[in-house]
Amino acid sequence: MCMPLNVEQFSVLRLIRTHHIGPQTLWKLMAQFHSAASIVENWPEIQANMKRKIDLVSEKIVITEIEKTFKSEARFLFHSDPSYPASLHSVADRPPVLSFKGTLALLAQKKVAIVGARNASSHGCRLAYLMAKELGRFGWRTVSGLARGIDAAAHQGSLESGTIAVLGNGIQTIYPEENKKLYEEITEKGLLLSEFSFDTQPHMGNFPKRNRLISALVQGIVVVEAAHQSGSLLTAQYGLEMGKDIFAVPGSPMDPRCCGSNRLIKQGAVLTESAQDVLEILDQGQWVPHYKENREKKKKILASEKKNESSILDFLSTVPLSVDELADLTQLRMDQLSSLLTDLELEGQIMKHPGNKVSRVLQG
Template identity: 40%
Template structure:
């Protein structure tokens, strides 16, 4: 039986989790030797219970493996073990790489220049727009953006990358055939069409809380650097940043409002030595420009999408806006315009895609 099939069998043995998988490989070295092991040999393994041994023996079913392969073919899912030449090089170098990965989409993207973007699920409008903006900027410059397709920052970074005609990788805490959260169905389909969805979990695996920290090490492991957009003082994003540091990756952070709980984590990272990012060039200058091709055609598409030029009065109002919401009253004080004139100018800016209304009287820049 081919090694790839044995890797698939080995990682899907019931009751045998990652710790016991690692233990078995320390003893037998390869899945093939485990497959060929006798019950007596398995009994000599002190950390295996009788139930573990029974589970291993009963799982040696070639017909079941063939059904798994047929399922992958029917669902257009690729499978790669650590021994496969298509297994991501960067991921293979981390301390605890997944033994196998499942992929759906354009798997070749995994080996391109990659930056991951992660952050809060319940992010602010500032966080969402910054994630979209950075994803779009990186994607338009030929950088593949990796994230986890979660709500908030993750989803915004994927959407921004796709809007910039870029390529993106979503690492899931479920099987690659399971869209989670369900509200991201359209985004999930777009990523498969223009990027790739990855997971170490077999098809059909439903998401569980314990799976997401496991997924996070893959997000950072696939990337040359990781950008944290918004994160509370104790959050999964900071755990991912710690994993990235352990993996020898560069860590970047976007600063935020010092009074916002969502900025405590990113601001703390900057205090601890993470590189402060105010523009995409802060990341690009750390990447070997020979690794990616920012072609003229991509540049034209990117620049064409920046919107119509602004009239003088529109520019005055636009320059007063930022990614933090501002009220019409505040704009009146800054510009000297009447509320009625401001309403008219803001409406024009909305139609040009430069401004977004967050409530009846509050507005932000639209970097999308």
């Protein structure tokens, strides 16, 4: 095949796929040799000064990964690419290359993470879904880990506005299997990201790396239902270290799924019950005008209701009048009239009578 990567990119991929060379080791070598190609070229000399013998992965294995990645319609995003997220450049162990499927432009937009329990409650999942959907209305893209439970609900809520799934496995590995349809929908409408080789299987050691990548990509992290020792708490911890805003949804102290998120609130996380709580911190520029606009709309609605209530009272006396006749006189819809009559009754201004009739109550 025609090699889609240049020498430097190929060298980066070869180095990072070599056992015992992680991001931090690679960045230290890059600082010394200035390019991955130079590291590969000088590897015998570098190896001679190492305590541990490390053999670079073969070119054949790297070529196989490139071929299979491109065949699956995934692509590579290297640290030198303009589309590589700016927020990752300050992370010491940032991945030098990512694999992706979907819309890369989502990385340049405002992002918030919504993470939580795999064995989440139906209420927790519903809240994560609605929060992601509402945040999407304000231009925020939801980032999560494609796990079952809260992660899946957050992705589903943000499919239409743009969702980013960071994987703890290779880009071609679907995990869990129950999220296969969601994986395909995100490929079509959102973005899938992985720092692992294309066919890497899920492993416990991968998920902390995934969680730190989620934390680095976003401006804030919302935790919905997290147990005492939860990966979501690790995501929040990484976020705190990176200076991100942390939000937590409170839960019952009797529910072990909420022990971790409740503790975050005790430690200073923003108590969060809706997308509004997130927007008030992260996006005041958009939320405050929206709040003011809604407040003005509510004022107009209240003014209109008061006008209609006044109209109703004008047609009423102490003599009972049928609601049907009152609807004809006021020209109000029956559902609207019923609602206003309930309000007036609660205010003590009208009285209801048998036969679906109402009368006005004399005040004072």
